[in-house]
Amino acid sequence: MTHIAAVTVLGTGVLGSQIAYQTAYSGLNVDAYDINEKALTTAKKRFTRLAATYKEQIKGAAEGKADAALKRITLQLDLERAVAEADLVIEAIPEIIELKRDTYSKIGHLAPQKTIFATNTSTLLPSDLMESTGRPERFLALHFANQIWIHNTAEVMGTSKTDPDVYRTIVDFASKIGMVPIELKKEHPRYVLNSLLTPWLDNALGLLADGVAEPETVDKTWRIATGAPMGPFQILDMVGLNTVYNIDAAGNEEQHRLARFLKENYIDKGKLGADSGEGFYSYASE
Amino acid sequence: MTHIAAVTVLGTGVLGSQIAYQTAYSGLNVDAYDINEKALTTAKKRFTRLAATYKEQIKGAAEGKADAALKRITLQLDLERAVAEADLVIEAIPEIIELKRDTYSKIGHLAPQKTIFATNTSTLLPSDLMESTGRPERFLALHFANQIWIHNTAEVMGTSKTDPDVYRTIVDFASKIGMVPIELKKEHPRYVLNSLLTPWLDNALGLLADGVAEPETVDKTWRIATGAPMGPFQILDMVGLNTVYNIDAAGNEEQHRLARFLKENYIDKGKLGADSGEGFYSYASE
Numbered sequence: 001m002t003h004i005a006a007v008t009v010l011g012t013g014v015l016g017s018q019i020a021y022q023t024a025y026s027g028l029n030v031d032a033y034d035i036n037e038k039a040l041t042t043a044k045k046r047f048t049r050l051a052a053t054y055k056e057q058i059k060g061a062a063e064g065k066a067d068a069a070l071k072r073i074t075l076q077l078d079l080e081r082a083v084a085e086a087d088l089v090i091e092a093i094p095e096i097i098e099l100k101r102d103t104y105s106k107i108g109h110l111a112p113q114k115t116i117f118a119t120n121t122s123t124l125l126p127s128d129l130m131e132s133t134g135r136p137e138r139f140l141a142l143h144f145a146n147q148i149w150i151h152n153t154a155e156v157m158g159t160s161k162t163d164p165d166v167y168r169t170i171v172d173f174a175s176k177i178g179m180v181p182i183e184l185k186k187e188h189p190r191y192v193l194n195s196l197l198t199p200w201l202d203n204a205l206g207l208l209a210d211g212v213a214e215p216e217t218v219d220k221t222w223r224i225a226t227g228a229p230m231g232p233f234q235i236l237d238m239v240g241l242n243t244v245y246n247i248d249a250a251g252n253e254e255q256h257r258l259a260r261f262l263k264e265n266y267i268d269k270g271k272l273g274a275d276s277g278e279g280f281y282s283y284a285s286e
Numbered sequence: 287m288t289h290i291a292a293v294t295v296l297g298t299g300v301l302g303s304q305i306a307y308q309t310a311y312s313g314l315n316v317d318a319y320d321i322n323e324k325a326l327t328t329a330k331k332r333f334t335r336l337a338a339t340y341k342e343q344i345k346g347a348a349e350g351k352a353d354a355a356l357k358r359i360t361l362q363l364d365l366e367r368a369v370a371e372a373d374l375v376i377e378a379i380p381e382i383i384e385l386k387r388d389t390y391s392k393i394g395h396l397a398p399q400k401t402i403f404a405t406n407t408s409t410l411l412p413s414d415l416m417e418s419t420g421r422p423e424r425f426l427a428l429h430f431a432n433q434i435w436i437h438n439t440a441e442v443m444g445t446s447k448t449d450p451d452v453y454r455t456i457v458d459f460a461s462k463i464g465m466v467p468i469e470l471k472k473e474h475p476r477y478v479l480n481s482l483l484t485p486w487l488d489n490a491l492g493l494l495a496d497g498v499a500e501p502e503t504v505d506k507t508w509r510i511a512t513g514a515p516m517g518p519f520q521i522l523d524m525v526g527l528n529t530v531y532n533i534d535a536a537g538n539e540e541q542h543r544l545a546r547f548l549k550e551n552y553i554d555k556g557k558l559g560a561d562s563g564e565g566f567y568s569y570a571s572e
Contacts, residue, residue: 145511153510182507188498192507195493196518200486207481212474221468221478224439225431226521228514232482235512 001169002116004176008033008076008086010103012043015120016092018148021050023090025061025069026177032073033082040075047073058149083111088173090142092120100124101132108134116166118142122194123250125187127159136161142170143191144179146239154179155191197235198247202258204232205244209261215280237279241272287455288402290462294319294362294372296389298329301406302378304434307336309376311347311355312463318359319368326361333359344435369397374459376428378406386410387418394420402452404428408480409536411473413445422447428456429477430465432525440465441477483521484533488544490518491530495547501566523565527558 008031009020020032032047034040051070054061076082083089089111093103104117111117117139119126130136140158145151154174158167174181182192190198207213213221219231236244241262248259266272266279273279294317295306306318318333320326337356340347362368369375375397379389390403397403403425405412416422426444431437440460444453460467468478476484493499499507505517522530527548534545552558552565559565 151511153507155507180506180510182499182503184499184503186496186498188493188496192493192499192504193511196486196489196504196508197511199489200482203482203485207474207478210472210474212472212481213468213470213478217468217470218478218482220466221439221441222482224466225437225479225483226514227516228512230513 001165001172002087002114004087004116004169004173005029006085006087007031008082008089010034010079010082010089010091010107011093012039012046013092013094014046015144015146015148016090017043017046017050018146019090019092019120019144020073021047021054021069022148022179023177024072025054025065028072028177030073031076031082031086033076033079035077037077040077043075054149079106080110083107083115086111086115088116088118088170090118090120095121095123097124097128100129104129104132104139105134108132116140116169118170120144122190125159125189126157126162127187130159130161137163138166140167140170141191142174145193146243148179152179153182153193155182155184155193157184157187157191159187194247198244201232201236201239201244202248202255204236205248205258205261206254208233209258233280237273237281237283239273240275241266241279287451287458288373288400290373290402290455290459291315292371292373293317294368294375296320296365296368296375296377296393297379298325298332299378299380300332301430301432301434302376303329303332303336304432305376305378305406305430306359307333307340307355308434308465309463310358311340311351314358314463316359317362317368317372319362319365321363323363326363329361340435365392366396369393369401372397372401374402374404374456376404376406381407381409383410383414386415390415390418390425391420394418402426402455404456406430408476411445411475412443412448413473416445416447423449424452426453426456427477428460431479432529434465438465439468439479441468441470441479443470443473443477445473480533484530487518487522487525487530488534488541490522491534491544491547492540494519495544519566523559523567523569525559526561527552527565 007023007028009016010033012032012034020030024030034043047070051066054066117133119141120143126141130139133139140162143155145153156171171181204218207218215233219233222231245259245262248255271278274283277283293309293314295302296319298318298320306316310316333356337352340352403419405427406429412427416425419425426448429441431439442457457467490504493504501519505519508517531545531548534541557564560569563569
């Protein structure tokens with residue numbers, strides 16, 4: 001297995017910043033790259049906020065560990081410099097296939113031969129991107145969930161060309177940064193989690209959109225039947241209605257119908273989920 | 287609302303016996319009907335076993351309450367006698383539409399006008415049966431889950447002809463016998479629970495059948511993402527593989543494929559779920 005010491009994260013959006021911070025929090029040095037000063041200013045704020053969140057929510061983080069993580073992150077505007085020393089590049093840039101391909105094509109030339117590339121893509125397959133990397137055997141998907149410090153799954157999904165040693169290296173890396181590696185044995189659209197979660201949420205939404213049952217009714221049915229603490233509408237509120245809207249809006253005809261239902265009855269009324277104070281349920285403000 | 291004092295349960299199979307026992311346990315008198323002596327002998331054993339289970343698992347049941355319930359159950363072989371005094375007949379006979387229609391047609395003549403009929407059908411819609419009752423306004427579905435004393439949902443689903451007062455009566459009755467009433471506002475195939483549960487289990491099975499991920503992998507992904515104590519394969523083991531096989535075998539093409547996969551890889555090898563000692567997981571024998 002390749003030893004991973006230096007990690008570069010491309011993209012400092014919601015997920016990218018969490019991945020960079022969590023990696024730094026685990027003791028590794030991280031280069032966090034984004035395309036302009038403005039993005040990096042936002043990134044800096046995100047990292048500071050993440051440090052505060054970790055201090056609040058993670059035992060031991062307040063005793064210097066959360067702040068030390070901040071010092072291990074180097075902001076980068078220069079792509080060449082950002083990847084020059086990387087053992088691993090984790091790509092978390094927008095879900096636009098041409099943008100991703102272009103980026104891989106660039107770093108394929110800029111990064112040393114040893115560097116492993118991992119995409120955090122949610123909607124694409126790694127095989128859609130592998131040829132652009134110029135090193136498909138050192139390329140795979142490593143998919144994180146939002147609120148990485150709580151939902152600490154890291155789905156590892158290679159292509160038919162991924163070197164098994166690279167795959168093991170990334171599984172090992174995921175463990176080292178505090179994730180539970182979820183090993184997919186072959187490519188599958190939407191990985192494990194979203195293969196289960198999306199249709200489950202859609203089916204629940206369908207019951208509401210069709211006037212069959214209220215969110216409270218659906219949720220308590222699920223809780224009693226499976227012993228879970230939360231039903232689908234509680235999860236929808238937690239995930240955020242916009243996220244589910246975006247998935248459904250890009251889906252099949254039934255999903256388009258559900259996306260419209262979500263938009264008209266909730267999103268357009270400012271009901272975006274728990275973070276907005278209201279979604280299917282109301283949340284008392286702090 | 288109609289006052290429900292005398293309840294008759296038709297059919298003393300797994301669910302029927304649980305419904306009858308739970309109703310009796312809640313203090314009501316129950317006539318438990320089945321078609322022959324052999325069925326009633328089995329029923330008697332089921333009730334005795336249920337009393338033992340309640341004593342073990344339910345606080346207070348051992349202090350006379352579980353045994354008192356047994357005394358409130360009258361076994362019946364004569365359909366006319368079984369329904370003569372009933373305020374409510376709960377039908378839990380096999381899922382064969384002609385058998386159910388024939389039964390409703392008979393009790394439609396035998397039962398007093400006041401009697402409400404409720405079907406526990408899992409696979410049919412109440413509107414498929416309502417005309418046979420001769421009293422569609424006093425007919426609806428009341429659907430229980432296996433292990434009624436733990437999974438205490440009672441889905442209440444009327445047809446377009448169900449009298450709202452009858453619907454409220456049955457919601458109230460469900461609460462009185464310790465159930466959480468799940469109110470469906472209109473007819474929907476497979477109610478709330480199975481609308482969510484079946485595709486969720488099928489999607490998980492698909493990941494395994496397609497060689498994407500192992501049960502342990504899928505389950506831990508779900509647990510971490512949703513905070514649930516059990517993932518889909520743990521639930522499959524709990525529900526029993528035969529139950530899911532029967533649902534999938536009666537389903538669409540993809541479900542047929544999953545049914546075959548279940549049969550060949552698990553059921554034919556005696557791996558039926560937790561009760562058989564092995565399913566997707568192994569269970570230490572007691």
